[in-house]
Ligand SMILES: Cc1ncc(COP(=O)(O)O)c(C=O)c1O
């Protein structure tokens with residue numbers, strides 16, 4: 481699963497290479513091994529449970545997580561949304577999560593619309609992850625008070641913004657959830673990164689969470705998909721909601737076989753390489769005095785744009801100058817990022833930091849992890865439009 485094994489289709493390199501794409505680990509591209517595996521995939525109708533490779537992928541990931549069953553979903557968003565909906569019964573109810581949680585900030589109000597749930601977003605008192613004390617002081621108890629929407633599910637993220645969730649805190653939270661009849665869901669879009677970094681087996685997280693959404697299309701490099709894992713009864717009902725939301729796909733064997741290439745491969749070594757690149761950049765930022773928003777535990781480096789008074793658009797354009805694709809203050813590493821891109825992003829970051837000293841930028845409005853307008857670049861990495869006319 482090393483970087484050189486990207487596909488060698490007869491397409492221009494910028495179409496298939498993610499070597500300089502530090503916008504997100506969602507930009508990893510299918511490898512030649514994946515494309516070849518897809519050619520030999522089963523072709524059953526997965527809606528009827530007749531696709532062998534889809535079933536194998538679901539059972540493989542469920543087994544790794546120590547759960548009874550798994551369900552292939554076309555995206556992490558779908559996997560999260562149907563998981564949370566499945567845990568919920570009689571409204572009014574609420575879901576508690578970190579104020580930065582993807583299920584709250586980046587899933588288009590799915591919890592409000594698909595689950596009719598109120599969200600209780602909480603700012604962690606330690607700045608990094610929710611503690612049991614944070615949860616206890618914000619959840620809505622089911623005490624019969626008709627003003628409230630009792631909290632029925634905690635949705636935690638591991639990793640969140642690349643931050644590893646301490647196992648001992650998860651154990652405390654789980655015990656409290658069991659005492660208080662609350663379900664515990666994990667958005668595990670990057671749980672593989674947490675496993676690789678902490679060496680805590682995925683099965684140990686599986687014992688703590690009632691459900692985990694495990695993405696295959698982020699650091700694991702698959703083109704499509706996530707696996708939702710849980711007990712058999714939960715997965716049966718989640719499958720019902722998946723169908724309702726149009727997620728029952730037919731011959732998914734080809735994309736399942738593509739995902740299995742890395743799931744069955746040496747993913748820990750390759751994820752740890754991406755973490756080493758991120759740790760290198762974080763150390764560089766420390767030496768240069770470039771502030772970070774959170775600890776770079778795994779594959780993300782979050783630049784504290786506010787503290788640096790750095791304009792994300794300038795950072796993006798400095799990235800283009802040094803042939804690295806960025807989309808804001810989050811710098812994302814993955815197994816296909818080249819060593820050269822690490823050197824290049826350091827140059828881009830340093831110049832943007834120096835530029836900010838002469839041209840301080842006050843970030844009005846909420847901090848975003850990426851800027852849509854700044855990512856208007858063509859396949860050759862050239863800015864389609866001059867971003868706010870910056871001359872630098
Ligand atoms: C933490 C987290 N959860 C869930 C998702 C949703 O995944 P998808 O983009 O496949 O819907 C993402 C997106 O990459 C994410 O970063």
Ligand SMILES: C[C@H](O)[C@H](N)C(=O)O
Pocket residue numbers: 503504505506582586849
């Ligand atoms: C935020 C966006 O939806 C995607 N999950 C990413 O991490 O790039």
